Amino acid sequence: MTQEEENIIVPGRWDLPFRHTAGRIASHFFHALVEKRIIATRCPRCRRVLMPPRPFCERCFVPLDEWVEVKQQGTLEAFTVCYARFTGLPDPPYCLALVKLDGADTALNHLLGEAELEDVERMKETVRIGMRVEAVWRDEREGGIQDIKYFRPLA
Amino acid sequence: MSAKVAIVGIGQTALRTSADDRIYHEHDYEAARLALADAGLDRGDVDTVICSGWDAVDGRTISDMHTAMSSGGYLKDSSHVGEDGIMALAYAYMRIAAGLFDVAMVTAHGHAESSFETVSNVVFDPLFVRPLGQSHLVSLALQANAYAHRYGVSDEQAAGVVVKNRGNGAVNPRTHLRSSVTPEDVLSSDPVCYPLRALHCPPQSVGGVALVLCSEEMTRRISEKPVWVTGIAWAIDSYDLGSKDLTSLSSLSSAAQKAYGMAGISDPLRALDLAELHDITPFHELLAYEALGLAPEGGASRLVEAGDTARGGRLPVNPSGGVVCGNPYGAAGLLRAAEAALQLRGEAGQGQVPGPERALAHGMSAPSGAAARTDCVVIMEGG
């Protein structure tokens, strides 16, 4: 063994196919999105309207089967704008947003679009916590979370 | 060992082929709710939650973000073993034995969002073994062949194990495959991975298992039908398939000796009234008899031929039908403990063994099959 010998790097890649079941609760939500309706499950015990809808309330530990429709407008609870490029993730800049829709007690994780993101200083002036936003729908909806294209600032 | 820990709640969901109406961690939720109801407790009574499973099988990194919630863990002290659920039982046992927690929820799920054979290939090291196509089942077949060759175990003898277990499973409404098979069915089933045939191999089942464990003091207060854990031990073996004896299960022997020591068992064949073993293949059920000291080396198949491990035999093994009938991957080991506990409570239904007092449950936690397999042995006694 000599000191000059190169350390060999063996390339690797995981390409594992999966099929993720959404289950009946998320499926019902996605079917409603096709019809441009946003619905959530309500806990019969704590009465919170939980977005995204889920099969049970983790606090009360009871199953959820009561549905309520929430508004398509809401408030920007938190956000960040990603300026770095990561392999396999969306092209920068993109704005991750937590939107609390009117009528829901918890916020939906989505994107903010139609906002000035390119320049950090300009972005800081235009995107603000507490701003009002609304859902923008895709024309072709297939029953998935991206049936909502993004949320945009409400004029 | 002075600490006493009991199983006071058992939850099993129905096992089936698929469950597209559920998100994967609902199996943990349903099983946890059943276990709490069985124990007469609610989420507020639980001090600690131990979840289990393999993230690469679930297709989600940090799957316990979901399963801890499903198991009642919100704002509680939880942890997660990257193992079969039987190891979650082991961890919960330690937490209670330490005197730091009174009530523990243990959960496991099998949901089959990916093929375990595909996933298990990446457990093997990328330098020497992975490119060869090694997997969970391939390595187990390698071991089965080595064992059968050394001791002259015949195809008929291996089929006998399957026929016994499938017969037991036919009367267990909780398991997945509920039909008996004949030796001819087994011998004519398709070859999968020599010497394993299709009917030697367990199904990939969907479902959840949960147990509630309690400290002695709490058990005495809340439970009328506790099942006491009187011995528990686990052990791992070597990773390198080329440098160990494939014809015995050293990790299972080691775990069994320690568990027997804790429970004060010197002659397991006499001391035990039933055993639920992780029969990942029929050859591995035979290997387990030997590792558990129920039969001499190479002598396990005679036990089956004599009917000693049939439901009416000296030591019924897998009265539930075992893993060959129901295999929620990641929960199959914990399911052995659940089934053994049901037997001790006299609640196993048509498959009930008459009046058992002491049972053994064995769970295998082995993402890479025969390489670095972990075995956990639990000895339980009725209340």
Place this chain on the structure above:
Amino acid sequence: MAKRVAIVGVGLTRATSHRVDVSYPELVYEAVSGALEQAGLQAGDIEAVAYGSMDPFDGVFAPERWNVEACAGAGVANLPLMKITTGGTTGGSTALAGYYHVASGMFDVVLAVASQRVGESLEAQLVLNTAVDPIYERWQGAGAITIAALQGVKHFWRYGTTEEDLALIAVKNYENARRNPYAHLMRMLTVEDALNTRVVSWPLRLSDCCPSSDGAVAVIFAAEKRARAIADQPAWITGAGQITDNYWAGDRTWYEDWDSLSMLARRVYRQAKIENPLVELDVAELYNAFSIQEIIEYEALGFCEKGKGAELIRNGVTTMQGDLPVCPSGGVLCTNPIGATGLIRVAEAALQVMGKAEDRQVPDVRKALAHAWGAVIGFHTLMVLSSEAP
């Protein structure tokens, strides 16, 4: 009741962005042999192993299998080995598992090992993205950085914390790391340098974000009798715990506050009989993967009131010369082999109590705190180590 348990030996590896000089088992062996050597023990003294890693980063699933013999020959000896994985808290959870192994009375000498080769993955953020729920949230491109950035945006908005405050945190950690031979980033950084690095995810700049590291760590836990025989000054565990918060990103109204960590701190301080952490703790190793988190952690851990975290760094309270040095190691901000990182916090806190932290030693440490967060900021672990048995 629980047996008294102490840490009696620690082994750390050099951490770099990719340890191309060693295979995975060799990396783990480096940590384990270091811990055995410090404790003066042989591999045969180890009775059980708790192993932690967050699998996908390594490109090897369940790497404890490949690495089993590096854990004091655990496979050959048929030792009990238990794999723990809880995301970023994995190392902290592995320390807790090691502790409970001994506290249960079942084992006297237990090895906790944690490892991660983030450098084997070509894109850590893509791996972290697989932690995000694939039904509702994964498509959106979230990873650890974006979640920490959300915390930053909200802390700025509610409490007026500034980019300069984040730079002060970075500068302090970089300076500490220069005295730690096991740190990954060991270079000078000024406030001006920090503020000139690029924005990764607003408001976090490059100097506010941890590196991706290859590294491993081993910690030996022992029951009281063995601990006193092995170590002159064992590091006794006087408080320990974990808390599990909801994983739904949108359920959290507390990005700026980390209430679940406060709740856990109250539980663990009660066990450890700590009433005023700023006064009673001598050192803290916090999980500061992103600079903003160190500020939020000061507040959640009760070192100061909510919203006042930035004042602690502005006033130098948490520097090596301050009243409560935080991360003498340079913290996660300078070294992050993810699944190992929480156990490194415990190891560093133990070294401080044992008086073996060499150039990064804080004088006369009697009580040290080790923290980790994980699971898209839903989990926390804490452990209090003390020079005196509980």
